Amino acid sequence: MSLMEALSTRDASLLPGRRDEDWRWSDLKSVVRAVPAPSPVADKPSSPPPLPQLAADNEIVVVNGRADAMGFHAVAGLPRTLRLRIVSRADQTAHQGVLTLDIEPDAELTLIETYEGEGSGYLSDFSLAVSVGENARLERIVVIDEPADAVSISQSQVELQAGARFSQTVLASGAKLQRHETHVRHPGAGAEVRMDGLYLLGGKAHADLTTVV
Numbered sequence: 001m002s003l004m005e006a007l008s009t010r011d012a013s014l015l016p017g018r019r020d021e022d023w024r025w026s027d028l029k030s031v032v033r034a035v036p037a038p039s040p041v042a043d044k045p046s047s048p049p050p051l052p053q054l055a056a057d058n059e060i061v062v063v064n065g066r067a068d069a070m071g072f073h074a075v076a077g078l079p080r081t082l083r084l085r086i087v088s089r090a091d092q093t094a095h096q097g098v099l100t101l102d103i104e105p106d107a108e109l110t111l112i113e114t115y116e117g118e119g120s121g122y123l124s125d126f127s128l129a130v131s132v133g134e135n136a137r138l139e140r141i142v143v144i145d146e147p148a149d150a151v152s153i154s155q156s157q158v159e160l161q162a163g164a165r166f167s168q169t170v171l172a173s174g175a176k177l178q179r180h181e182t183h184v185r186h187p188g189a190g191a192e193v194r195m196d197g198l199y200l201l202g203g204k205a206h207a208d209l210t211t212v213v
Contacts, residue, residue, distance in 0.1 A: 003028070003125055003153060007096055010035040026208045031151060031177045036123055039064040039095035045087050050114045050143055056083035062126065063087045064095040071100035074136075079108040086126050087116045088150065094123035105133035105161070110141070115154065117146035117175075128156040134188065135163040142170040142180065148205060150175040155183075162188030170197045174205025181210040 006014035016022070017029030042063050049059075057080045060069045064087075072082055086097065103109050115126075124146075132138050138158075146152050152175055160166055170180055184193055197209040 004096065007035060007094055007123070007125060022210070026177060026179045026206070028151070028153075028177060032123060036092055036094040039088075039090040039093040039122065041066065042089035045089065045116070045118060049083060049085055050116065050145065051112060054081070054112050056081045056112060059083040059085070060099070061085045061087060062097045062099065064090055065097035065124075065126070067097060067099055071102065074101075074103040074107045074109040076104055076106040079110070081110040081112065084111060084113045085116060086114065086124075086154070088119055088122050088124045088146065088152070090119040090122040092121040096125045098127045099129070101128060101130045103130070103132045103136045103138055106135050107133065108137045110139045113140060113142045115144040115146055115152060117150050117152075120147050121149045123151045124153065126154045128154070130156060130158040132158065132160045132164040132166055134161045136161070137165045138167070140166070140168040142168065144170070144172045144178060144180060144207075146173070146175045146178065148175060148203070151177045153179050153181075155181045158182065158184045160184065160186040160188060160191040160193070163190045164188065165192045167194040168196065170209055172197070172199050172207040172209060174199065174201040174207040177206050179208040179210065182212070184211070184213045
């Protein structure tokens with residue numbers, strides 16, 4: 001089943017469910033009976049970003065799937081910090097976003113990635129493609145804080161070259177259905193991976209941190 005195809009065609013029968021092994025703990029098909037209409041264009045939020053104490057050299061804001069940049073390229077030299085805000089300003093609608101992140105050999109980047117909900121009942125799908133060059137370093141800090149009635153899916157594909165280092169820490173507060181999925185490939189020798197996750201859930205909140213290495 002294809003989440004992207006289901007949202008683009010608004011065909012709920014294509015949504016993954018518990019019969020799909022990778023989704024047995026996040027039955028999207030039972031939660032979303034009908035795919036909502038596309039989310040409208042929305043302005044950037046005026047509120048300050050989460051974790052304001054963490055200063056960033058650059059910022060990319062994605063609102064209802066629409067980004068103010070197609071991606072980010074980190075070059076070797078001084079360590080850099082990128083703030084990536086994925087914001088849903090939608091009510092009972094659906095949106096998708098895609099972004100690429102390239103880290104060249106020997107570069108160092110800290111990624112502060114936040115998922116922010118400023119609406120209700122929305123369906124959000126965000127995909128991030130990450131390439132980490134030889135001997136490069138990426139530290140990824142993810143905070144997912146969205147309304148209790150939201151359905152939020154985020155997927156990332158991370159590829160590490162020889163000697164690359166990747167660390168990830170995810171904090172999820174849950175929602176009607178919240179799934180953060182990370183796939184890591186390290187075809188190069190000597191790569192290092194550390195992945196941590198923390199749930200802070202209450203009531204019927206659902207959070208799913210899925211990782212494949």
